[in-house]
Amino acid sequence: MKITQLSVFAENRPGRLQEILGILAKANINIQTLTIAEVTDFGILRLIVDRPEEAYQALKAESVTCSRTDVLAIVVENKPGALFRLMEAFSKHQLNIEYMYAYANPGQADSIMIFRFENLDAAQTALLAEGIQLVPRSEIHDK
Amino acid sequence: MFNPDFESMPVTKLKELQLERLKWSVRHAYENNAVYKRKFDAAGFHPDQLKSLDDLRRxxxxxxxxxxxxxxxxxxxxPMKDVVRLHSSSGTTGNATxxxxTRQDLDTWATLIARCLSACGATEEDIVxxxxxxGLFTGGLGLHYGVEKLGATAxxxxxxxxxxxLMLIRDYGTTMLACTPSYAxxxxxxxxxxxxxxxxxxxKLRRAIFGAEPWTEAMRKEIETRMGIDAYDIYGxxxxxGPGVSNECSAKQGLxxxxxxxxVEIIDPETGEVLPEGSLGEIVYTSLTKEACPVIRYRSRDITRLYRDVCSCGRTHIKMDKVTGRSDDMLIIRGVNVFPSQIETILMEIEGVEPHYQIIVDRKGTMDDIEVMVEVEEAIFSDELKVMNALRDRITNRFRSVLGISAKVTLAEPSSIARSQGKAQRVIDKRK
Incomplete structure (x- = not known):
């Protein structure tokens, strides 16, 4: 059920994001969602793409520092209180979120959010036990 | 040992030989070169006054x-008719020299390089x-003729x-590598x-002889482990x-x-006073046999220490420490003396950090400002900001505790710092 996120180390300067995205474009990689965590001089780019392994190799070949991180993609119903109820389940199981961001899920009734937990395996087990719907790999990645 | 008679000569005999050769060298410089003659005359010194090694101080x-x-x-x-080759210094801190x-000088040089290679364990069986x-740089041709002198394969x-x-290392079965440590x-x-x-x-690579730039013990361990070799320091x-003025032996403890x-003498770089054996200071060279370009009391600006011990390799010649820095390279940052090699050691000690770094010194108002750029390889990369910030803090804290200065540490992408094919540009001093 785990999703592969690519994490990229990027210097904070004009044009760098474009260069990195250019490498992925050239490799014909489709980016489903992307978020940036930044401090003053560098940032960490987090991406969900259709073919993570190919994207990783393409970036490595251009000497870009990147790594693969396991995350969970969770379905959040498109109605008031849905995210709140999800958090209730996290609290109940003492699950600590490292970071979270939204996944583009165009044309679908429900939203998907990406979560990185301190202890991902424990989170996965707990959430499945709570009947929370995790998005399978096959729906996110082509391979 | 390539020249056991000379390399393990008893110290008293060695000093007699030095005095005899020193007398020749000083007279040679005085009688055959106008600059030396003028300098010696101005200082009231004449080669006849040289009776002991201590008289060199005059x-x-x-x-x-x-x-x-x-x-x-x-x-x-x-005269130029006797000079058969020219080389030039790299001129890293100014104009080239x-x-x-002469033919004799080249033969001496090749012999000394052969001694160096032999001190690293090389024999005529080695492929170097x-x-x-x-080219003009002394490293390539210097090592080359030494390899041939030893009878190894260049x-x-x-x-x-x-x-x-890399292909030649594999295809030729190279057993020994000679280059700069940063190129390794x-x-x-x-x-x-x-x-x-x-x-x-x-x-089949077993050993390497590295020189032409200062390198640290931590760098030696890293290269030795990753290449599976023994690495030795050659200095000159x-x-x-050129290279081959001094070399490490199997003990890897001083050159x-x-x-x-x-x-060789060690002096206080400020006062010029000769310091006792074991003191840290600037090393001063006097050539004893050079014909074309004798150097008499040449101030190298290199900072080291000299000491004589009973070495396990059997050589009696005095040892110098690995050169920790050139007094020209020494950075004075907010009144604190900092050598780039110290910064390198700290980075190497912090697990996983590759020794690709650059030091940028600038002056903001009246304050010196030092920034150290460190490249982030995948091995130390984390997708969590707090882990990356912790790495940066750890480096910053080490600088503060070891060097006594606070430096701005910047994490940089791999390859953002220019790679060297020869000497690494580790320092950019914008204050000059």
């Missing part, structure tokens, strides 16, 4: 500045890949062409990235001869200075 120093002033041939003591060699630049590939270097790291990185099926440990400066050809 001879004036030769500075790098004087050497540059005399360039190209002003310090030659032989030109040096000349010379990856120093061939592979004159010169610097650069890293993929070809370059090769390791290149192999890891571009030639995943290349394994140093499966090659083109003004004095033996070839005292039958060079006389």
């Amino acid at each position: 001879v004036p120093f030769l500075t790098k500045h004087e050497m540059r002033e005399a360039s190209p041939f002003g310090l030659f003591a032989k 030109v040096v000349g060699y 890949q010379v990856a120093y630049g061939y 592979v004159p590939i010169s610097g650069g062409n890293t993929d070809r270097q 790291i370059n090769m390791i990185d290149f192999a890891a990235k571009q030639m995943p099926d290349f394994d140093f440990k499966k090659s 400066l083109s003004e004095v001869m 033996h200075v070839f005292e039958d050809h060079f006389l």
Whole structure:
């Protein structure tokens, strides 16, 4: 059920994001969602793409520092209180979120959010036990 | 040992030999070179006054500045018909200095390099890949003729062409590598990235002789582990001869200075006063046998220590510590003396940090500002900001506790700092 996120180390300067995205474009990689965590001089780019392994190799070949991180993609119903109820389940199981961001899920009734937990395996087990719907790999990645 | 009679000569006999040769060398410089004659006369010194090794203290120093002033041939003591080769210093901290060699000088040089190679354990069975630049720089040709003198096999590939270097290591069964330590790291990185099926440990490479730039004990361990070899330090400066003035032996504890050809002193770089054995200071060279370009009390600006111990290798020649820095390279930051090599050691000690770094010094108002750029490789990369910030804090704190200064540490992408094929540009000082 785990999703592969690519994490990229990027210097904070004009044009760098474009260069990195250019490498992925050239490799014909489709980016489903992307978020940036930044401090003053560098940032960490987090991406969900259709073919993570190919994207990783393409970036490595251009000497870009990147790594693969396991995350969970969770379905959040498109109605008031849905995210709140999800958090209730996290609290109940003492699950600590490292970071979270939204996944583009165009044309679908429900939203998907990406979560990185301190202890991902424990989170996965707990959430499945709570009947929370995790998005399978096959729906996110082509391979 | 290549020349056991000289290399393990009893110290008293060695000193007699030095005195005899010193008398010749000082007289040779005085009688055959106008600059030396003028300097000695001005200082009220005449070669006849040289009765003991201590009398050398009455001879004036030769500075790098004087050497540059005399360039190209002003310090030659032989007519050009006797000079068979020219080399030039790299001129890293100013203009280049030109040096000349007679046929005899080249033979001495090759012999000393052969001694160095032998001190690293090389024999005539070795295949030595010379990856120093061939040309005006003394590294390439210097090592080359030493390899031949030893009777080993020279592979004159010169610097650069890293993929070809690795192919030759594999195809020729190279057993020994001669290059700068930063280029060796370059090769390791290149192999890891571009030639995943290349394994140093499966090659026949057993030993390496690294020089032409200061390197640290931590860097030695890293290269030795990753290449599966023994790495030795060779030291020299083109003004004095080129590489081969001193070399480490199997003990890897200090470099033996070839005292039958060079006389060394340590002085206080501020006052010029000769310091007792064991003191840290600037090393001063006097050549004892050089014909074309004798150097008499040449101030190298290199900072080290001299001491004589009973070495397990059997050599009696005095030892110098690895050069920790050049007094020219020494950075004075907010009144604190900092050598780039200290910064390198700290980075190497912090697990996983590759020694690719650059120091940028600037002045903001009246304050010196030091920034250290460190490249982030995948091994130390985390997708969590707090982990990356912790890494940066750890480096910053180490700088503060070891160097006593606070430096701005910047984490940089791999390859954002220019890679060297020869000497690494570790320092950019914008204050100058």
